[in-house]
Every structure is written in C-alpha cells, then in structure tokens.
Amino acid sequence: MTDYALEVDGLTKRFGGKLAVRDVSFKAASGEITGFLGPNGAGKTTTLRMSLGVITPDSGTARLFGEAPDAAGMDRVGFLPEERGVYRKMTAEAVIVFFARLKGVPAGEARRRAAMHLERFGLADAAKKKIKELSKGMAQKVQIISAIVHEPDFIILDEPFSGLDPVNQALLEQVIREQAEAGRTVLFSTHVMEHAERLCDRIILMARGEKVFDGTVDAALAEVPRQVVLGAPPGEPVEQVLSGFGELVNEGISDDGAEQNWRLTLKPGADAQAVLRACVEAGLKLTHFEPRRPHLHDAFVALVGEERAAEMESEEVEA
16 A cells, blocks of 8 residues: 555656657645645646646656556546536536546445535535536536545545635635544645645645645745844834845835835844844834734745745736
8 A cells, every 4th residue: 555645757748849748747645635735827737637647748657546547546536627527417516426426436325425415515505506607616516525525535626725715715724634544645736825824734836837846734834034024113123234134125104204214134043032132122112013924925925935936926917
C-alpha cells in the first residue's frame, strides 16, 4: 500500500508549440489536504489532467495509488473538473445517483447518499428539479456532491470555490475538512489562496507552468520577509532608532496630522519584539505598533518576484 494517492514526476506538456507545463513533480500524501495553487493559466488544470491520464504528457509519469492511472484506480477517485457540466435534463437527485452507480454504489445506497448530501448542501427542496432549472451555484453543488458521493479514497477538486457565494464556500471548506478527517486524500486547485491558507496541510505553488514551491503552509509563509507597521507623532526620531532593523518606508501622515506612519521590512534575524524593545528603550512615543501577518499571496510574490507576480496578475485580470 503506497503512502501517496498521487505521484507525478517530470510532467511536461506543450500545446501547439506553447509550453503549458514544464517538468512538474510532486506527491499527494494519503490522508492530507494538498492545495494546488497559482494564478489562472499557471498550468494547474493541465497538470491535473495529465495526473489522471485524461491527457498524455509529452514527458514524465504519473502514478495513482502506486500504479499507472487506469479504470480501477479511477474508481477510487472523485474528480470535479474545472469545466462544469452535468446532464441538464436530469434532476439533481438523478445526476448524483447516476454518478454513484457509475462508481459501483448499489442503487438503494446511492439514493440514500444522494438524499443525505442534498440535505447537507441545502438542496433537499431541489432534489426533483432538473439541472437546467437550478442556479449556477446550485448546479455546481450538485456536481461537487457527484464527485464525493461514492466515498472515494482520493478527491480532486479543480477550482471548487469558483461560482459559490461566501456561505457555500464556507460549507465546502467544512466538507473538505470532514473528508480528510475520514482518512481521504484531498487535492484541490485554486487561484484564491485564502482557502488554501485555512485548509491545507501542504501546498504546491505554480507559476507559468512551473512549480515554484512545494511544502507546508508555514514553510511558504517563512519565505515572506516579516513586516511591522507603526506610527508615532511627527518629529519622533523613528528613522534614527530603527534604521538598523531593515528597510523603513515612510507611509505618510494621518489626515489629522497627528501621526506619522511607517512600514518596516525586517532584515533576516530581526524580529518584532526586538524592534518594540528598541522603541521603548529609546522613548519613542508610539501611537500604534503591529506586526503584519504574512499571507500565502505574499509568499507567492516573494517566491516569484514582485514584477513577475504583477505581470501574471495583470494577465489574469485581462483574461
């Protein structure tokens, strides 16, 4: 029995001469939640499709439960593709039962599970409605249920939060946690890093078809230079006291003119407590002092560089 639900090694893919994925390798450990992150167009969906054998890589290999992807392995996988699509003339209940039956769930048990999940996702009243009669968000929840109804060992969700309102995003986060607590492996791709920051045991960051990071959330956040934001009355010798702790940026005076705001990016080895201690010892009259908590987006910027990150975010908005 392998310790990994998925192992990919050196996956590379071109489309029409354009490089979509370059030499990507990673592992999804059994029982963990792994986030597959990066801007739109970073190569996440192409990598997932190669991982499952949906498309053939130009080079590299993928192993599902220790073997090359095949029908038996796929029966143990629940997959929500990025392109949503269910049978519009079928009812919500019928769609879920259909996908459960495809994965070998007996008819009666499939109907029981469908009813249970429809209730959990707030869709009990829509069970007999056709998919074409549902809102986009409701139809997406039906497809999410269809991906997990057969209780797969490995769940892959491609941009699962897209199209869901905040309430249903929170519900999906809880469902993902429950699946992991039940011992299942979850891999989800997203360009919204806040979800991964709250959920993941490990993350993989992608940029322009390449893997730029693979590790824990804490390890990713450790790539971000720590910052402190502080304020003091104008004229206080902030620069003189703090110049040795890192890069100090003047962020302007408050509207009422009573406070000068500063942002300090700490140099390696410096910490916020040492900065605060220096301020107190120097007698600075601080109006506020707050260590800034880094986020995964900050880690992404630190890993790929501010200029490259800005270019990719601009491309994402234009798309």
